Amino acid sequence: MTYVGASIPGRNNRRSAAGAATYVDDIRPDGCLVMAVVRSPHAHARIRSVDTSAGHDLDGVALVLTGEELRDAGIAIHPSGTNVNFTPRTAVRHVLAVDKVRYVGEPVAAVVARDYVTARAAAQAVLVAYETLPALGDARAALKPGAVLVEESWPDNVMVDYPIARGDADAVLAATPPSGRTSGTLVCNRVAATPLEGRGIIADYNPYDETMTCWASTQAPHVLRALLSAALSFPEGNLRVIQPQVGGAFGGKIPMFPEDVITAYASRRLGRPVKWIEQRDEYLSAGGHSRDMRCDYEVAFEPDGRITALKAGLLADVGAQSTFLGWLMAIVSAACMPGSYVVDHVSIRLRAVVSNRGPWQAYRGYGKEVAAFFMERILDDVARAAGLGRDAVRTRNFISPSHFPFVQPSGWVTDSGDYQGTLEAVQELIGWDDFPARQAAARADGRYLGIGIGHELTPEGSSRPDALLNGTDSATVKMTPRGDVTVLTGVTSPGSGNETGIAQIVAECLGADLDRVRVLQGDTQSAPHGNGNYSSRSLTFGGSSARLAALVIREKLEIVAGRMLNADRADLEVTGHRIRSRASGQSVTFDEVAAEIYRKPHGRHMAGIDPALEATRAFKIDNVYHRKDEDGRYNQYPTWSFSTGACIVEVTPETGDVRIEKFALVHDCGVVVNPLLAEAQLHGAIMQGIGASLYEEIVYDDDAIPQTPTLREYTLPGIRESVDIVLGHRSTPSPFTFMGMKGVGESGISAPGPAIASAIDDALADFGVRMTTMPFTPARVWAAIQTARSAGRGE
Amino acid sequence: MPASFAAPRTLPELLTELDGEATILAGGMTIMPLLNRGIGRAGKIVSLSGIPALRGIARSGDSVRFGAMATHSEIASDPIVAEHVPILATAAAGIGDVQVRNRGTIGGVAAYGNAGADYVTALTALGARVVVASRRGSREVAFDRFVLGLRRTDLARDEVIVAVEVPSTSGGRTAFERYFRVQGAAPTITAAAVLMPDRGRLAVGGATPTPVIVELGREFDLAATLDAVDEACAGRPFGDAHNPAPYRRAMARNFAARVLRHAREEQPC
């Protein structure tokens, strides 16, 4: 039986579809209290006083917490972790604001009460006196000389200044005639992951045995346990974190949030369970955003489209900082340029700047989508300036399959790829060659159709040095006395179905019957240590660890079965939960071997054998360099999936409205374990990519006040906006992983932005429009047409 | 604070509850999200759900009378509406999603007076009248004088909308247009045209705090009408993060042109 490569429906499907899953808010420990958070209405203000008396006095209120109390209790989050290539400015983070607030939505106080209505009323009764300070509405305001400081211990608002260089881009640009150069500005605006289920945690401190149990909608229970233990100075061994079913995460639930610490602190103080469930407006202001980057670029190219030099200034508005580490996405954006393309002379400078916008939090794409948007728009610009096809310019500049592993100017090492392969396949799927005729016919009818492509690179398996989110994970495989297999993994599932893929790998490697393999995840008390779910690593790390553990079990089963069958191990065939001697044709089932091991440890087949039918193994991935080596290699991404997207759009010039007629994507994530689940991931990722391209944007005004506080303003695409998606698969196996898996999950979110931009430009070629700011809302597309018209370009 | 909640069964009972402090709850599609976020007065909630007198859609002379609690779904599928004010059925069918249409009411939309709301524009073009009652008595107001500004209406805190009366457009040509970004978001622009044998009116919502109105004669000049829309928008700009004022102004002109074109192409009904 071959399980790897089979489209087996996700094991969580029935439960989720039936509404029978247990989410954190469904858990109701006896006597549970509810927490509400008092948040800053100001973008930047000094806290003059916090008067909690009116809140305390309300009937049903158990506790009101302030920043001062937590600070005096010694609760503060200290900077940790090592960074290579750059040094970020850091500061101690308070989970409830002390002295000042730095963004709208920052937690200032917390109220714990018998129910949410009471907690909410008490939160409204907490009186905070603020003295407002000038607020920085965006990164450019934050960079102005004399700008107010968000972090008062810093000399300015620059958190990271990270230069990347290879060759001499300035010299090449200077030596290139104007006809061989182009330049421009690109902007990728803020978005929020917006999972269906918001954040949430229950902390239950037991004062008698001094343990604490937390149920959290998190991606990484072990990591949350370690971070909470450090924050609260609470023994890690007495802390248990359980991840119930999670209703979507997309990076947005990588720990740790201020609310996690506050809830756990409150429970410990009260000796009672305390629950905090996020409201949607809290999420949109304080749950963390991503993107929000600008790129000023200059490129030099040869007449044949080969790019000879790239110079880019990247400006990231990472907002005010909190306890979570989304700002690292800006590093990934910079380090993934030029990405899929060989450019000999590169000069990139990233400045990540703090402002009074909300903090960043990880979101699917993790900065790679920004790099893809910038690079692909630059490639389109070169195609236009050189008078060449958009596909031809990509072909000309792609890293060729023989050049892998390829060291990026950042030092990151791209493992393998065949970019031309996905490009050609997607052109076929979308009907690239036939399109011009269709386009001309539609144009004659007064309709504006356009076609576009966008290539994305999705490095996966993020393995950061000196961090709990690193290049390993562990799994336990065990067999019961009756022959059932249990797998416990350190990776978790945010609803994506990786437990199904892991079960397939274990069943395959063990020779087990898939129906008898159960995968358990998400409980620090039972699962071995792991980093959880992020960076599409659940199969490459979790599956590979489980495979190693399964092989240990298999070896033991084979030895004992060999003795039972009087056969050599080499003669054995293991499949379908049965071990068979090829020579004699005799066989024993796993059930019989397990019974032999458990029931007759002193029997004749068990001499010299440790009877444990349980093994834990940790897979440590290759192609990670945590110290810069002599060749400049420093790499945190072992595997690099990629895909090329293409789409056909129709634009209505009078309104600027863009409708996607068809979206095709050919992806390459190496070997696919379960095509059905991989496609489900890709469908979701593409829709999120389309959302961020056309509909979604977190907007702040010049005073850093959110303009999109609810889902009424933060317009997510719905079923009406869903599009016809066509997928294609290719496989360029990674040389560094089991079977060549690379990881899927993030893939597909990056290509839509540049592909749609490219298609809009194509549709509006008569006007000479170039879409440079994402999302391409009707108002922006319309404005671009007006600008092009008044500049006398086109019609 | 736990709110007090009343669900009167009759109009007189309702009026005694409306003491100037009460917050009226109709379909709740607008007010509940606001109250949940701590916006608005939640101390005393008075629900209109239990009052049969506020329901129903019926002919009343040359008009159609909509009880304030007539839902969007009812309006979208009512045969009287389809015959006498078809654009109101079109407007109702386009609102939000089916859950919102099943609960949201015409009275709630009228009372909230949001810029660009489908009915606000349609009722303005249709020359509707609002019937309002309180302990002090009842009165009737022309809808275009009832909506005073952005989410501001001529409704005192002790008053309730009882019904909306809409003149039949039978024998005229009418059209309604809406332009929106995603399902569930407020429409960017709504436009309604009512061309009767003896009078005509264009209303465009979404580019200004209250709808732009252009009265149209038997014959009218399209270009001049559009210029009038444009001028009105320039004088009272309205916009938000995704749809800034200059964009809305341009769309007002576009959709005014569309709706007039469609109305002219209509067969008189």
Ligand SMILES: Cc1cc2nc3c(=O)[nH]c(=O)nc-3n(C[C@H](O)[C@H](O)[C@H](O)COP(=O)(O)OP(=O)(O)OC[C@H]3O[C@@H](n4cnc5c(N)ncnc54)[C@H](O)[C@@H]3O)c2cc1C
């Ligand atoms: C997801 C979503 C999408 C939507 N999309 C659209 C759309 O596309 N187009 C559109 O036009 N609208 C849209 N709406 C708004 C919708 O039409 C609401 O139903 C409407 O605005 C309010 O009606 P309601 O009956 O729900 O009123 P409620 O929410 O109950 O009340 C609204 C306000 O009016 C007051 N009020 C209600 N009834 C009366 C009365 N009889 N007398 C006096 N005061 C009263 C209330 O006190 C409150 O202030 C949408 C709403 C949602 C939630």
